Amino acid sequence: MSNAPDATAPFGFRDVPLAEKEGLVREVFSSVARRYDLMNDLMSGGVHRLWKDAMVEWLNPRPGWRVLDVAGGTGDIAFRMADAVRRRGGVAEIVVCDINGHMLAEGIRRAQTNGSAGIEWLCGDAESLPIADAAVDAYTIAFGIRNVTHIERVLAEARRVLKPGGRFLCLEFSRCEAPGLDALYDRFSFSVLPGLGGWVAQDEEAYRYLAESIRRFPPQNAFAKMIEKAGLSRVKVRNMTGGLAALHSAWRL
Numbered sequence: 001m002s003n004a005p006d007a008t009a010p011f012g013f014r015d016v017p018l019a020e021k022e023g024l025v026r027e028v029f030s031s032v033a034r035r036y037d038l039m040n041d042l043m044s045g046g047v048h049r050l051w052k053d054a055m056v057e058w059l060n061p062r063p064g065w066r067v068l069d070v071a072g073g074t075g076d077i078a079f080r081m082a083d084a085v086r087r088r089g090g091v092a093e094i095v096v097c098d099i100n101g102h103m104l105a106e107g108i109r110r111a112q113t114n115g116s117a118g119i120e121w122l123c124g125d126a127e128s129l130p131i132a133d134a135a136v137d138a139y140t141i142a143f144g145i146r147n148v149t150h151i152e153r154v155l156a157e158a159r160r161v162l163k164p165g166g167r168f169l170c171l172e173f174s175r176c177e178a179p180g181l182d183a184l185y186d187r188f189s190f191s192v193l194p195g196l197g198g199w200v201a202q203d204e205e206a207y208r209y210l211a212e213s214i215r216r217f218p219p220q221n222a223f224a225k226m227i228e229k230a231g232l233s234r235v236k237v238r239n240m241t242g243g244l245a246a247l248h249s250a251w252r253l
Contacts, residue, residue, distance in 0.1 A: 009149050012212030021149045026100055028206045029073075029147075033102040036074045040143065042196050042207070044173075044244065051240045052142060055171045055247055056080040058238070063090020065137040068161060070126050070154075071144025072096045073103025075110050078119050081140075095120045095136075097129060127153040131161045138162075142171040146217040155230035162252040168232050170248045171240075175219035178242025185244060189214070220246045 008015040011024050029036075040048040061067055061081045069077045078096045085092040096119060098104050104121050111119055124130040126141070126148055139158045148154050158168050176182035189211040198204030218226065220243065224235045232250035239246050 010213075010216045012209040012216070018149065022099075025147045028209055029100045030102040031206050033074070033100070033106045036103070036106065037076070039207070039210070042193060044241075047241055048143075048245070051171055051245050051247075052076055052080060054238075054240065055140070055142060055169060056084050058247060058249065059138060059140065059167065059169050061085050061092055061138065063088055063092060066093040066135065067095070067138045067140065068129075068131060068136040069094065069096050070129070070139065070141040070158075071098055071147070072140070072142060073098030073100055073107050073121075075107035075116070075119065077140055077142050078107070079110075079114065079116055082116060082119060091118060093120070094118070095122055095131075097122045097124045097126070097131070099123065099125050127157060129157045129161055133160055134163045134166075136161050136163065136166060138167045138169065140169050140171075143173065145170055146172055146213050151218075151226060152230065155227055155232070159231045159252055164252060166252045168227070168248075168250040168252070170227075171245060172217065172223075172248075173214040174217070174223075174239070174243055174246035176243045177239060181242050181244070220248075224248060 007018040009018045009021040011021050016024060056077065061084050063085055067081055072078055073096065075096060078094050081092065081094055096107060101123060104123060108121055122130065126144065127150055139162055145151060145154055162168065176185050193211050194204045194208040220237050224237055227235050227248060227250050233253045235248065235250045237246055237248055
């Protein structure tokens with residue numbers, strides 16, 4: 001994507017000046033940070049919890065790993081990974097990196113409430129991670145990559161920080177491929193979801209943006225090609241609930 005002064009980036013169905021997108025996205029997530037689980041419950045009918053469980057199960061994190069969870073400020077994936085490693089009788093070094101301080105504060109609050117220790121919370125940009133080269137065994141990102149300004153830079157950073165043999169795993173809302181469900185989901189997203197967001201979370205526009213951002217994100221095969229172009233290998237895709245979401249897996253070889 002160009003960095004020319006007149007360059008734009010998608011923000012929902014609008015194209016906004018490139019320099020403005022990060023701030024607009026930050027406002028959305030600062031607004032909904034305390035209601036993040038509720039937000040995903042509304043957008044997925046609660047099924048996001050099963051999708052996240054499936055993500056961590058497919059990753060199969062091991063004791064001794066160093067794992068970087070990007071755009072995971074509220075800790076949903078990190079807590080699941082820590083529990084999975086604990087069931088194996090060990091611990092892993094889990095770093096949560098998020099650009100939004102409100103989201104990180106919510107994750108830290110939840111960790112204190114749940115008694116989840118050993119997770120590192122780091123404020124940083126997915127497009128320029130404060131992590132050394134070849135430093136992590138796994139890189140995860142759930143429901144975050146569609147909100148960045150430059151997807152290509154995020155994928156390049158993922159490859160950079162992964163060790164040779166390291167795993168990339170992304171969970172994101174995607175292109176519904178189930179006949180009938182796609183039309184139903186569209187009606188829900190644009191006719192019901194913003195109103196629910198306004199009523200429950202007092203922010204109708206945030207939920208409107210989130211629904212629109214899903215439609216602007218590349219479909220499964222196009223995103224898989226972007227991952228390959230970034231230098232990651234053995235890309236695999238698993239559709240979740242008819243493609244409402246998709247898991248993309250790849251390796252740094």
